[in-house]
Amino acid sequence: MPENLTWMTGLVLGGGLTLAGLVISLFVWRARGAASGLRGVAWSLLPLAAGLIGLMNAVWQFALSIFGIVVGLLFNPAVWAGVVLAGLAVVLYVVSGVMRARDVGTRPRKAKEPEEPKAAGGAAGPGAATAAPGTRSGVGPAPGKTGAADDLSDLGDIEELLRKRGIE
Secondary structure, three states, rough: OOOOOOOHEEEHHHHHHHHHHHHHHHHHHHHHOHHHHHHHHHHHHHHHHHHHHHHHHHHHHHHHHHHHHHHHHHOOHHHHHHHHHHHHHHHHHHHHHHHOOOOOOOOOOOHHHHHHOOOOOOOOOOOOOOOOOOOOOOOOOOOOOOOOHHHHHHHHHHHHHHHHHOOO
16 A cells, blocks of 8 residues: 555545444344444444544554564564563573572571570570570470460460560
């Protein structure tokens, strides 16, 4: 098609597209009902309206430019190299996330060292519970206790830990 469409060419092209759309809308009307058929008729009238207004040239230029961009992307090796690099970047990012989740290929952080409890009888780091020699520490009831007393002793340990941290 020539670059500049005349008003008459736009009218003929718009009318042809509208006619094809109306035929399709007739089949849709019979298959799915009046609501779908009327929607098809509405869409079918748009090319004729564009031809009558004189917008068919703009629509044609838009379609040609989109086609040119797509063809340029499909047949350009630099674009495909970019697509491959973007895919590689996504794969590497996902693999590194899986590796970090499993602690594979990571170095221990120096910030974690002070958090571990000290071996000497001194104060423990944050998050560690200390127990006096001969007593039991951890979760669960102490040996020899049963029933409601177990629950209360566990709560006492939790309250003590909260007080140490300044949370009341």
